Amino acid sequence: VPINLNLFVEQIVERFQMSTKNEDIQIKHKLPNNKDFIINGDRDKLTQLLDNILSNAVKYSPEGGTINCVLKEEKDRVVISIKDEGVGIPKENIQHVFDRFYRVDKARSRNLGGTGLGLAIAKEIVLAHGGSIWVSSDWGKGTTISFSLPYDEAVKEDEDI
Ligand code: ATP
Numbered sequence: 001v002p003i004n005l006n007l008f009v010e011q012i013v014e015r016f017q018m019s020t021k022n023e024d025i026q027i028k029h030k031l032p033n034n035k036d037f038i039i040n041g042d043r044d045k046l047t048q049l050l051d052n053i054l055s056n057a058v059k060y061s062p063e064g065g066t067i068n069c070v071l072k073e074e075k076d077r078v079v080i081s082i083k084d085e086g087v088g089i090p091k092e093n094i095q096h097v098f099d100r101f102y103r104v105d106k107a108r109s110r111n112l113g114g115t116g117l118g119l120a121i122a123k124e125i126v127l128a129h130g131g132s133i134w135v136s137s138d139w140g141k142g143t144t145i146s147f148s149l150p151y152d153e154a155v156k157e158d159e160d161i
Pocket residue numbers: 052056057060084086087088089097102103104105109113114115116117118119120143
C-alpha cells in the first residue's frame with residue numbers, strides 16, 4: 001500500500017505528543033519542505049517500527065528532554081532519525097541493542113520495564129522493507145536511532161501559489 005511518509009511521521013509524532021502531554025518531554029519533528037516521500041509498505045508494521053523507537057526515546061529521556069524526529073533524503077533513500085537527550089548507551093553495549101531480549105544494564109532499566117524485544121522487532125520490520133537501521137549514542141548525552149528505506153516516489157509540492 002502506498003504510504004505518504006511525511007504525513008505518516010507527522011501523525012505518529014502528534015499521537016506521541018498527546019500521550020506525553022503530562023510529562024515534561026518535548027517531541028518535535030522536521031520534515032522536508034516541498035517534497036513528500038511515498039513508499040510501498042505495511043502500514044501496521046511501520047507504525048510498530050516508529051512506536052518501538054519513539055517509546056524507547058520517551059522511556060529513556062530525562063525530565064525536560066527533547067526528542068527530535070527528522071525525515072530527510074540521503075543517497076536515494078529516505079532516512080528517519082529519532083534523537084533523544086536521554087541516558088545514552090555505553091559503547092560496548094551498542095552492538096547488541098538489536099538482539100532479541102537484550103537490555104543494557106538490567107538494574108538501570110528495571111523500573112522502566114520492557115522485554116528487550118522492541119528494537120529486535122524494529123530491525124526485522126526495517127529489513128523486510130529493504131532498509132537498514134543503526135544507532136549512535138553518547139553515554140550520558142543521548143541516543144539517535146536512524147533507519148533508511150527505499151522510496152517509490154518523491155512528490156514535489158508546487159512552490160508557486
Ligand atoms: P521493550 O521494547 O521490549 O519493551 P526494551 O525497551 O528494554 O523493552 P528494546 O526496545 O529492544 O528493549 O531496547 C533494548 C535496550 O536498548 C533497552 O533495554 C535499553 O537498554 C537500550 N535502549 C534502547 N533505546 C534506547 C534509548 N533511546 N536510550 C537509551 N537506551 C536505549
